[in-house]
Amino acid sequence: REYNVAILGATGAVGRRMIEQLEQSSIPVKSVKLLASARSAGKKLKFKDQELIVEETTPESFEGIDLVLSSAGGSVSKKFLPEAVKRGAVCVDNTSAFRMDEDVPLVVPEVNSEQLKHHHGIIANPNCSTIQMMMALEPVRKKFGLKQIIVSTYQAASGAGQAAIEELKKEAQAYLDGKDMQADAKILPTKGDKKHYPLAFNLLPQIDVLEDNGYSHEEWKMIHETKKIMLNDMNSQDIKVTTTCVRVPVPISHGESIYFTVEDENATTDEIRKAIANFSGNVVEDDIKNQIYPQPINAEGKRETFIGRIRPDYENKGAFNMWVVSDNLLKGAAWNTVEIAEYLVKMDLI
Ligand code: A2P
Secondary structure (H helix, E strand, C coil): CCEEEEEECCCCHHHHHHHHHHHCCCCCEEEEEEEECHHHCCCEEEECCEEEECEECCHHHHCCCCEEEECCCHHHHHHHHHHHHHCCCEEEECCCCCCCCCCCCECCHHHHHHHHHHCCCEEECCCHHHHHHHHHHHHHHHHHCEEEEEEEEEECHHHHCHHHHHHHHHHHHHHHCCCCCHHHCCCCCCCCCCCCCCCCCCCECCCCCECCCCCEHHHHHHHHHHHHHHHCCCCCCCCEEEEEEEECCCCCCEEEEEEEEECCCCCCHHHHHHHHHCCCCEEECCEHHHCECCCHHHHCCCCCEEEEEEEECCCCCCEEEEEEEECCCHHHHHHHHHHHHHHHHHCCCC
């Protein structure tokens, strides 16, 4: 069987990579339709050696479509994905629009692909920061049990879209030219908020909107998505999670400093390193004698999650630190989405 595929948000930072990941995937593709806003209608993009014309998205765009890969923002997903489902398509959505809905599986295939069986037309791709943390910690949880996670993120500009990368570059140039960077700050820390600050040569401890509880929405997402993915209950107390999310002046690939405690207090660092390395999709880069550790510039363009600096907290038994890096646009977005679609095909769920 071959599939008619639509990519919603095809012109964006993630959408363009969804096209590439679909080209390289095992999914038998009959046709591809590229959808974006009216602004991009008529633009030409390639799928393999075919030149395709980007179309404005309407509900009718989804007639005859079997599979939708979407990354055009939450409100666009809310508006169009129910229309696609009504017309018989299965949608894998990279936005946060449906992630916490009870009948929507939230999936990292290496961790909880069995949840795909319960889908009702929409499957959610988790937040980029959550995905790479799940890759690093699921093998630890399976083998030693997890009690608590304390994570600080170092998140790349591209998490806020292609325009945020351009904004970072303009600010960096302004700084080098001795000019004021504020004039170029239009999107970050987050599009919808009142104030905007430069990211170049700076750090912004705000990703997404700030909530009344003192956390940013990105931090909230990491806490509750972790519980939904690992424990199938977004409010479970069986693993305690707390987060600090920070935007850093890196274009692509997120870093995470993760502190975690395990149930099995006899777990050794070597055993933990081995469990992480044996998990499909992970690459351990952890050789401090030779200064080997994961870095964003090396992870860019790769599907894997890179883990290093794995070490015990010598002051507390059963507690460890590690450093995790992955391309936020690939495993954090486009690749995980296409990988979910590969599993849906393999499991005969489309
Ligand atoms: P467009 O290029 O026409 O604006 P990014 O995450 O890099 O900012 O990309 C966002 C993606 O979502 C782009 O492909 C963008 O298309 C698309 N998009 C934004 N608004 C809409 C909309 N109302 N309908 C369909 N696609 C949209």
